[in-house]
Each structure stands twice: as C-alpha cells, then as structure tokens.
Amino acid sequence: MDTEAVRSFVRAAELGQLGQAADELGVTQQAVSKRIAALEREVGVRLFARTARGVEPTLDGQAFLPHARSIVAGADRAVASVRPGSRALRIDVLGFRSAQAVLLRAYWRTRPPGTDLDVVTLRAADPRVAAAAVRAGEVDAAFRTVTDPAALPPDVRMAHAFSSPLQLLVGPRHPLAGARAVTPERLRPHRIWVPGIAAGSEWSEFYDQLADAFGLRVDAAGPHFGDEALLDTLADSADVATLVGARDRYVWPAAHGLRRIPVVDPVLAYPISLLLPRTAPHPELRGLLDHFAGVDPLPDDVWLPSWPTVTPRRPGRGGAG
Known part of the structure; x- marks a missing residue:
C-alpha cells in the first residue's frame, strides 16, 4: 500500500479540501486526486463523497480513517528510527x-x-x-x-x-x-x-x-x-x-x-x-x-x-x- 496515498487521504479527510491537502503536502491537487483514486481501487471502496464545500469521507472512508492514521504514524516512526541522530x-x-x-x-x-x-x-x-x-x-x-x-x-x-x-x-x-x-x-x-x-x-x-x-x-x-x-x-x-x-x-x-x-x-x-x-x-x-x-x-x-x-x-x- 502506498503510504503517500494513505497520507493524502488522511489530510484530505481532516481538512475537507483536496486543494488544502495538496498545499500542505507540497504537491498538486491533481496528484492528490490520483493518489486517492488509486487507493480506492486498491481497497475496493469509495472513500470520499463530493460536497459543495469539498469532500467528506464515506461510511467506508470513516471506517478506514483511524487505521490510515495508524499507517501514517507508523511510517513516520519508521523513518525517524533511522534518521541520523534519531537512533542509538x-x-x-x-x-x-x-x-x-x-x-x-x-x-x-x-x-x-x-x-x-x-x-x-x-x-x-x-x-x-x-x-x-x-x-x-x-x-x-x-x-x-x-x-x-x-x-x-x-x-x-x-x-x-x-x-x-x-x-x-x-x-x-x-x-x-x-x-x-x-x-x-x-x-x-x-x-x-x-x-x-x-x-x-x-x-x-x-x-x-x-x-x-x-x-x-x-x-x-x-x-x-x-x-x-x-x-x-x-x-x-x-x-x-x-x-x-x-x-x-x-x-x-x-x-x-x-x-x-x-x-x-x-x-x-x-x-x-x-x-x-x-x-x-x-x-x-x-x-x-x-x-x-x-x-x-x-x-x-x-x-x-x-x-x-x-x-x-x-x-x-x-x-x-
């Protein structure tokens, strides 16, 4: 599973806007959309529904969100464990x-x-x-x-x-x-x-x-x-x-x-x-x-x-x- 796609999903779900998530992640909105679309194909469900104000997680997206946060946190800890000065x-x-x-x-x-x-x-x-x-x-x-x-x-x-x-x-x-x-x-x-x-x-x-x-x-x-x-x-x-x-x-x-x-x-x-x-x-x-x-x-x-x-x-x- 692409951890950057999972990260994009988490930030979009938390911010409610693909554009804001893209700005925070330093990529284009199109890139965020493609990542989330690929993630939806991988898990086999729709994770977002479009609204007048942006996006919001579907019921499946809400169920997936806490696990996605854990995946992102685990990936960050793994990187930090080998970053110079962070490990023994x-x-x-x-x-x-x-x-x-x-x-x-x-x-x-x-x-x-x-x-x-x-x-x-x-x-x-x-x-x-x-x-x-x-x-x-x-x-x-x-x-x-x-x-x-x-x-x-x-x-x-x-x-x-x-x-x-x-x-x-x-x-x-x-x-x-x-x-x-x-x-x-x-x-x-x-x-x-x-x-x-x-x-x-x-x-x-x-x-x-x-x-x-x-x-x-x-x-x-x-x-x-x-x-x-x-x-x-x-x-x-x-x-x-x-x-x-x-x-x-x-x-x-x-x-x-x-x-x-x-x-x-x-x-x-x-x-x-x-x-x-x-x-x-x-x-x-x-x-x-x-x-x-x-x-x-x-x-x-x-x-x-x-x-x-x-x-x-x-x-x-x-x-x-």
Whole structure:
C-alpha cells in the first residue's frame, strides 16, 4: 500500500479540501486526486463523497480513517528510527572489559540523560570483517585497526581514537612481582603469554612487531579458556606473565595477589582506531572522537607499532587523525 496515498487521504479527510491537502503536502491537487483514486481501487471502496464545500469521507472512508492514521504514524516512526541522530549509536568493541568499552562508558556518562548507545561485539578477529560491517551499516563504527591501507574499503575511513599504555600482569611468585616499573629490556628473559592471538588480527601484527623490536618471548601456546582462566594461571605461576592495557578492566579474587606493573623506558602503547563511514556518519561519532581527544596523551618516550595509518597524539595536539 502506498503510504503517500494513505497520507493524502488522511489530510484530505481532516481538512475537507483536496486543494488544502495538496498545499500542505507540497504537491498538486491533481496528484492528490490520483493518489486517492488509486487507493480506492486498491481497497475496493469509495472513500470520499463530493460536497459543495469539498469532500467528506464515506461510511467506508470513516471506517478506514483511524487505521490510515495508524499507517501514517507508523511510517513516520519508521523513518525517524533511522534518521541520523534519531537512533542509538551502534558501536563494536573487542570486549566489554576492554579499554574501548571503559572509555566508551565514560563518554556515555557525559551525555544527556536518555542518550541511547548500543554496544556490541562482532566476535571477529579479522578487522576486514569489522570494516565490512561498517560499510554495510550493521554497525555505525568499530574499534578496529586495518593495518594494511589497501584492505580498507574506499567508503570506510579509520580515525585514531586513543593509545593504550601496556602493563605487565604477574602473579605474586613471579620474579618481577615486586617491581614498581619494568623496562622492555627486563622482560627479555621472561615468557609473556598472550593466549588467543588470532592469525591475521591486528593484535597478532602488534605482538610480532613488539617481539622483534625488543627481543621478547611472546607466545600464544595452548587454548584460550577466557580471562578468568588466564588470571588463575598467572596466580599459580612463578614464570608466566602477560601484557594488559592500562585501562582494561580485570577483576580477580584477592587471594590471587596479582600485580599490574607499568612498562617504561619506553612506554609500550597499543594504538586503537575507530572504523567509520566516510560519508554520513552517525552524528554522535564527532562527539565521541572529541571525547577521546581529551584522553591523557602519551609521553615522549613511547614505542608504537609502525602502522602508517595511525598518528599518535602528543601533548598539546588535540583531535583525531
């Protein structure tokens, strides 16, 4: 059923004049007449009777009118639900305990009451899958980095969001457990276990570059049973350590006695990007990127991977690129 024909019928019934309905709808009176005639053919009854003053609904038209109003209202709500700025921002994060989710929640808490935000996880290790989801409109943005610019769809762009400094996470029996800070050089003799490194993922390339840059032993041997299992292993081990983001949220039993130790000289940082459409992005994304511009900047002595599409933000340099 043509919703514009139904809309024309409703306004003509309410105003009693085809000409007034046409003026309000921004079309000619002839167009309104044709729409209503087509609608009458579709429903199989006459909806209007001509009068000296204009038109008025027939008995069938009166019966049809409240349903027609519902059709028009439903169509208007459907359009409004996808109009930019009218629907919730739908954004993909790697995990609900990640720095991405932590800072996203901090941003949401700055927004006016009633601001909608739909946080999802695509469960895709390959960032090209996330880029395809942005391109298809399945999500408005995704926290992913496509490290090969040639693999980024032409209608999807990548903006630097923030960089997350890394910390060493160890159990109480680990040789470095008492350190207030460690350097990458001190990490060389120790096994750094990062289970769940997926081939082709951005973090796989990150850890490859990190290991090569500092001669570290980073491995993902064995199955990944989740964060809780990883924390249990660290608590029981005297030789296994892992790296976590400084803003990532991890919760463990007090008896585990785990230590989070900053890595310095240089600080190791993981750059986090946001994939979003090149044209007509959700209007909330501008405010989100502006919020990330206020995240604590990195120190001068920092190591970042060699991804050419990511520009680290320094003190005094706002914005996102």
